[in-house]
Amino acid sequence: MRVEFRSVRFPLVDLQEQLEAFVARFPSARADDAGVQFVADDGAARLRLPLAGPRATAGEWAGDYLERLPAPIERQLVVLLRAGAVAVGYWRGDELLHHKAIRRYVVRGNGKAQSTHLKTRGKSRYGSRLRLQNWRRLLAETNERLRDYQELSGAADRVFHAAPVRVWAELFEADPPPPFGRHDDVLQRVPMHVHRPDHEELLRVRAWLCRGRLELPAG
16 A cells, blocks of 8 residues: 655754654654665655755664754855856855856857867867857866865865766866865765756755755655
């Protein structure tokens, strides 16, 4: 028989309160293998953690996690990158300390980024050279911003990023490079669809990262 759930979303600021009620009702709940949610023994209830909240470890008891709350305030970066557009924000807890959205002319008429076109087609005239130059400047400016944020406010405890695989790789090939390594533990992909980066989209993604979800049996 299929179990029907009712789902309730909650903000990060309510995590401790929500978890206290969850543990009281499901004391044997443990974190799943990915550490993103706590699941009751019979699978009849789940509490999905806000991604911007403290991480759980695989198999951790919900009660043990609760004892770690409230957690120290983290410094978090959100990096949204697409061909021709980037939006970055640096938060300390709930406070947005730094942010920037940038756009450059780097997309061809068919919607393909110039860097991708050159790798698949090859030829370059003035327009394509200009687009490629702008793309390299965009990547460099993005990394300069990220490095400035780190110098001003400290290294981020976590970096949430949303970018196509090739675009994300090219960020690490830029000069200067970003202030974190390609395989650093602080990196965490944003598992949601992200629209063209701008300040509004940056705030929308951040709000999504700060929401958890409680799923209980319906009825």
